[in-house]
Amino acid sequence: MKETSRKRRHHLRVPVLPEEKIQIAQQAKQAGMSVARYLREVGQGYQIKGVTDYQRVRELARINGDLGRLGGLLKLWLTDDVRTAAFGPETIHRLLARIEATQDQMTLVMRTIVRPQADQ
Template identity: 35%
Template sequence: MKKDRTPKGEGERPRREVPPIKVFVTDDEKAELSRRAASCGLSSAAFMRAAGLNHPVKARADLEAIGELVKLNGDLGRVAGLLKLWLAEKRGQGASAVEVERMMIEFRELQQGIREKMSCIVSARR
């Protein structure tokens, strides 16, 4: 019996001399499994192991969408902070009602962006 090999990278499982499980699939099925594994940032073996053991498999797209939400939320906070500062210190000064309305439109657009990213996450989870 051979000793366990040290994993090559962080997060990899130690390999052991155990027999693989063979699954017969068509070329189309193999391509689809590979595509799904890649979309999750996993190897085909890791994806099949997770699916076979009924472990949750999170798509990499979820993490990217969450990162985008964080950025949008930061932008939204900055816009709100600027509006609050203006209202507190410069009420009626330095900015016309049109400029304030334009800022509010940008604020709403950012909110819409967040809702769109949330919808992407929900759709991807189905």
């Protein structure tokens, strides 16, 4: 375990090109680290593992909620509830199409999370 109470007093200066600086900063951000921590850990041979994009995870949670609501409506219709008597087959087909579209949207978001950032 690392000691966190010790202050780091020595600095290393590494000249880089502007595009290298951008690339290093992007990789540090993908790993959820500051540039200093990222370079320190890479320099000491630690394998860097990226963090999941929390914005994408929140988006998946929202989509999952949408699927739950749509599934609830479908279940209500299938139970012959009085409240759904006015819904005809066209409404149900639209609902099924929305569920399918939402599943497709969820698949796209999952692919952006699973696929490494460099591949996008």
